[in-house]
Amino acid sequence: MTENGHWPAIFQPLRFRNLEVKNRLFRSSISGRFDNYDGSGTETRIDWDVKFARGGIGAIISSNTPVHPRGLIVPNYAHLDSDDRIPFYVELGRRVRDGGAKYIVQLAFSGRQRDIPSVLYETGLSSTDKADPIHGFPCERMTRAQIDEVVDAFAQAARRAREAELDGIEIHGCNGYLITQFLSPAINDRNDEYGGSLENRARFPLEVVRAMRKEIGDDFHLQFKISAIDDGKALFPWANEGTTVEESIQVCKWLVEAGVDGLHVSAGYVFPHPRNPAGTFPISDVIRSYDTMLSSGKNTFRNYLMFRTPPINKVFAWAWERRARQLGVEGINLELARAVKQVVDVPVLCAGGFQTASVISKAIEDGSVDGVTMGRPLIANPDLPNLFREGRDRAPKPCTYCNKCLINFVESPLGCYEEARYDSREAMVREIVSVYEGAPLPSELE
Amino acid sequence: MSSDVIFQPLRLGSLTLKNRVLRSSLAGRFDNYDGSGTPVRINWDVKFARGGVGAIISSNAPVHRRGRLVPGFALIDRDDRIPFFRELGKRVHEYDCKYIVQLNHAGRHRDIGDLEFPKGLSSTDRPEPIHGFECERMTRPQIEETVDAFAQGARRAREAGLDGVEVAGGNGVLVTQFLSSAINDRDDEYGGSLENRARFALQVVRAIRVQVGRDFYVGFKISVDECMNEVFPWLRRGNTPADSVQICKWLEEAGVDAIHITAGAAFPHPRNPPGTMPLRDLVRTYDTIAASGRYTFRNYVAFRTWPFSSIFRWQWERPVRRVGAEGINLPESRAVKEAVSIPVLCGGGFQTASVVANAITSGACDGVTIARSLLANPNLVELWAQGYDRPPRPCTYVNKCLANFLEHPLACYEESRFDSHDEMMREALRVYETAEGR
Numbered sequence: 001m002t003e004n005g006h007w008p009a010i011f012q013p014l015r016f017r018n019l020e021v022k023n024r025l026f027r028s029s030i031s032g033r034f035d036n037y038d039g040s041g042t043e044t045r046i047d048w049d050v051k052f053a054r055g056g057i058g059a060i061i062s063s064n065t066p067v068h069p070r071g072l073i074v075p076n077y078a079h080l081d082s083d084d085r086i087p088f089y090v091e092l093g094r095r096v097r098d099g100g101a102k103y104i105v106q107l108a109f110s111g112r113q114r115d116i117p118s119v120l121y122e123t124g125l126s127s128t129d130k131a132d133p134i135h136g137f138p139c140e141r142m143t144r145a146q147i148d149e150v151v152d153a154f155a156q157a158a159r160r161a162r163e164a165e166l167d168g169i170e171i172h173g174c175n176g177y178l179i180t181q182f183l184s185p186a187i188n189d190r191n192d193e194y195g196g197s198l199e200n201r202a203r204f205p206l207e208v209v210r211a212m213r214k215e216i217g218d219d220f221h222l223q224f225k226i227s228a229i230d231d232g233k234a235l236f237p238w239a240n241e242g243t244t245v246e247e248s249i250q251v252c253k254w255l256v257e258a259g260v261d262g263l264h265v266s267a268g269y270v271f272p273h274p275r276n277p278a279g280t281f282p283i284s285d286v287i288r289s290y291d292t293m294l295s296s297g298k299n300t301f302r303n304y305l306m307f308r309t310p311p312i313n314k315v316f317a318w319a320w321e322r323r324a325r326q327l328g329v330e331g332i333n334l335e336l337a338r339a340v341k342q343v344v345d346v347p348v349l350c351a352g353g354f355q356t357a358s359v360i361s362k363a364i365e366d367g368s369v370d371g372v373t374m375g376r377p378l379i380a381n382p383d384l385p386n387l388f389r390e391g392r393d394r395a396p397k398p399c400t401y402c403n404k405c406l407i408n409f410v411e412s413p414l415g416c417y418e419e420a421r422y423d424s425r426e427a428m429v430r431e432i433v434s435v436y437e438g439a440p441l442p443s444e445l446e
Numbered sequence: 447m448s449s450d451v452i453f454q455p456l457r458l459g460s461l462t463l464k465n466r467v468l469r470s471s472l473a474g475r476f477d478n479y480d481g482s483g484t485p486v487r488i489n490w491d492v493k494f495a496r497g498g499v500g501a502i503i504s505s506n507a508p509v510h511r512r513g514r515l516v517p518g519f520a521l522i523d524r525d526d527r528i529p530f531f532r533e534l535g536k537r538v539h540e541y542d543c544k545y546i547v548q549l550n551h552a553g554r555h556r557d558i559g560d561l562e563f564p565k566g567l568s569s570t571d572r573p574e575p576i577h578g579f580e581c582e583r584m585t586r587p588q589i590e591e592t593v594d595a596f597a598q599g600a601r602r603a604r605e606a607g608l609d610g611v612e613v614a615g616g617n618g619v620l621v622t623q624f625l626s627s628a629i630n631d632r633d634d635e636y637g638g639s640l641e642n643r644a645r646f647a648l649q650v651v652r653a654i655r656v657q658v659g660r661d662f663y664v665g666f667k668i669s670v671d672e673c674m675n676e677v678f679p680w681l682r683r684g685n686t687p688a689d690s691v692q693i694c695k696w697l698e699e700a701g702v703d704a705i706h707i708t709a710g711a712a713f714p715h716p717r718n719p720p721g722t723m724p725l726r727d728l729v730r731t732y733d734t735i736a737a738s739g740r741y742t743f744r745n746y747v748a749f750r751t752w753p754f755s756s757i758f759r760w761q762w763e764r765p766v767r768r769v770g771a772e773g774i775n776l777p778e779s780r781a782v783k784e785a786v787s788i789p790v791l792c793g794g795g796f797q798t799a800s801v802v803a804n805a806i807t808s809g810a811c812d813g814v815t816i817a818r819s820l821l822a823n824p825n826l827v828e829l830w831a832q833g834y835d836r837p838p839r840p841c842t843y844v845n846k847c848l849a850n851f852l853e854h855p856l857a858c859y860e861e862s863r864f865d866s867h868d869e870m871m872r873e874a875l876r877v878y879e880t881a882e883g884r
Contacts, residue, residue: 037855037875037878038855038875038879040878042484044478287737287742288737300746300750301746308742408561411517412479412561425562426562429562436480437480439478
């Protein structure tokens with residue numbers, strides 16, 4: 001302990017060009033299917049986000065927020081696709097700030113990669129017309145006009161974020177969604193000005209950044225989340241490697257030139273990916289609740305066999321967990337973040353299993369990162385920042401990286417489903433459904 | 447005009463409806479996972495009240511958390527649920543429409559595996575035949591607890607200022623699991639003879655009466671012909687109409703105000719909702735059949751693999767090919783009506799005024815309950831009042847509404863009924879329009 005309190009590196013403010021955050025801890029983009037199917041937000045979503053603000057986090061990065069209904073990843077996430085969504089975000093931002101945290105909205109477009117096919121649009125949009133490799137959802141290759149429309153949708157959503165008086169924007173440029181689908185040479189197979197060379201593949205995200213800047217001006221926080229490495233061989237050695245760190249570093253330089261105020265480093269060109277969220281592959285939860293892999297897309301029978309049939313599912317889980325075994329889960333992306341940080345002069349955030357104060361503190365002090373973002377460890381311990389502040393190095397019941405939270409969210413409320421962390425199954429369910437406690441009576445809404 | 451009889455008031459015990467049409471129990475997964483209700487649910491029910499039905503029977507409302515059919519439906523399992531139902535009733539009453547809560551316990555029957563209670567309760571310990579969800583045979587204390595949960599649910603409905611309750615006794619839910627000779631394999635006083643199998647249902651009715659008194663509507667929904675062999679040919683048929691008529695007589699003695707006729711001791715069932723099997727929609731959305739329970743591989747093959755899928759569909763659609771969807775349960779309804787002196791309500795594809803009027807005047811039933819046809823045309827009753835015999839764009843009985851409800855908002859998904867896919871989706875999402883709080 002020092003005179004500045006515990007973990008001074010963590011609890012010093014982080015200054016971006018247009019935003020100051022009280023500490024170095026960010027909640028990463030996570031949430032459950034708490035909103036209405038039509039993309040309108042609910043009180044439950046607000047309660048979900050406020051919980052983390054109260055836990056002492058410096059800033060909250062929203063769940064992925066579609067800028068257009070065609071860009072949703074899974075139904076029941078609030079959209080920012082029209083101006084009538086703004087009042088909800090005004091309220092959400094106000095309540096999170098009252099809880100003590102800043103609010104950064106993550107603007108997203110799914111492209112061909114989704115968790116549930118939408119009833120609104122049967123095919124996704126992508127750089128390519130090849131189906132996504134996980135479900136096998138069909139997609140169409142975007143035309144020039146469609147690219148312009150989506151760039152504009154990002155820009156309009158950015159304007160709405162500013163009008164809602166939120167604290168900043170993060171562009172979801174990673175993990176296999178639309179922007180990755182342009183950046184990645186393992187996916188992008190175009191031969192026009194949006195495909196081929198790195199410069200061409202980066203054209204779409206750079207257009208998004210510039211179009212946003214035009215709408216929001218130069219004095220509003222804008223950060224970009226990027227998969228610094230595609231790591232295409234993580235699961236199958238015969239797969240295409242995809243984007244390398246060197247290429248991503250070049251993209252990051254261009255992004256900063258185009259007006260990005262911060263970079264958020266993740267990894268993997270699909271989601272989920274063995275590196276993100278790194279950890280175990282919970283087979284028994286997958287077959288119970290991640291049904292859509294068994295029912296939608298082209299690859300249902302392969303998935304049925306892969307997930308349900310021993311020994312194929314055991315082999316698959318073994319292959320999946322290899323990266324986590326090789327690199328460890330906590331700080332799995334730190335080397336990538338350090339590589340980015342060395343070449344850009346904006347703050348760099350890093351995702352990947354962080355939950356130990358000494359690890360985070362050291363990563364900041366040795367110049368690998370400026371701050372860390374946390375998803376699963378905060379689901380397990382929403383008050384983790386406050387625990388650090390009290391001087392703890394780790395929560396008494398840390399996240400086990402079992403990934404059951406991720407696998408359950410399609411069918412059940414997002415929460416920690418690791419029964420070993422609770423006194424009983426009942427206590428676990430009580431904790432999970434407590435997010436609905438503040439849902440108002442309809443009469444209170446008028 | 448021949449359809450005038452539809453617009454005559456209907457007396458159901460102490461309750462009087464303005465006409466002979468009730469919205470049957472149907473709803474999407476509009477509520478919160480913890481069982482609390484939402485403004486979306488209210489929008490949903492108000493839409494039908496506005497369309498002119500005499501009463502709304504709620505979506506199935508579990509009387510206990512363990513009795514959930516599917517998450518996302520409002521529960522009536524605790525006193526703190528009462529304010530939600532009070533508000534719901536108030537808003538429906540604004541349209542001179544009555545509100546009846548359907549009290550349910552799903553038993554072993556589920557659409558999605560339960561997070562909290564992986565095993566359901568049932569009369570038996572054999573898994574349910576569609577998904578293969580596991581269950582445990584109820585003990586005597588569990589039976590008593592569940593009877594009390596029904597009674598407390600009814601008390602809450604009365605305290606919420608609603609107009610009545612309906613016991614969900616058909617379609618394969620817990621009460622059916624006791625009534626049915628195809629399911630109940632007990633050898634104690636709750637199994638074996640018809641009298642024993644009816645014991646649980648009658649205890650539920652009597653316990654409800656103790657809580658709500660004589661002057662509160664208590665209905666009972668029953669699958670008169672269980673036809674389990676129409677789901678899978680290797681299953682036993684289950685209760686016959688003769689069995690069910692006897693049960694209805696006992697129910698009348700126990701204090702039930704009306705009988706609501708349905709069919710099939712499972713859900714879905716070829717006779718309920720009667721119509722086609724929308725295979726293409728099912729494989730896309732009814733995932734739990736392929737993911738939960740014991741029979742996932744059989745279901746994967748049955749739904750996805752030609753020719754099994756075609757054979758399965760052909761078999762499923764047989765009863766409807768024979769007798770048609772509209773009024774499919776009228777013969778059973780008539781048989782019950784001849785044996786009891788309380789009103790009889792009949793469900794099953796109704797959407798033609800002359801068919802409904804004829805069913806009432808010929809003495810097959812006293813009123814009709816409608817689900818899918820109202821989903822397609824929420825203003826069906828108004829259309830009849832304007833002189834239409836059938837709506838211009840009737841329900842096509844394709845059952846896409848049912849197939850989609852687990853993953854998508856409950857609505858009509860028959861694109862041919864709309865000018866465009868966009869218009870269909872706008873209509874489906876309208877239920878959320880006034881939902882955004884603050």
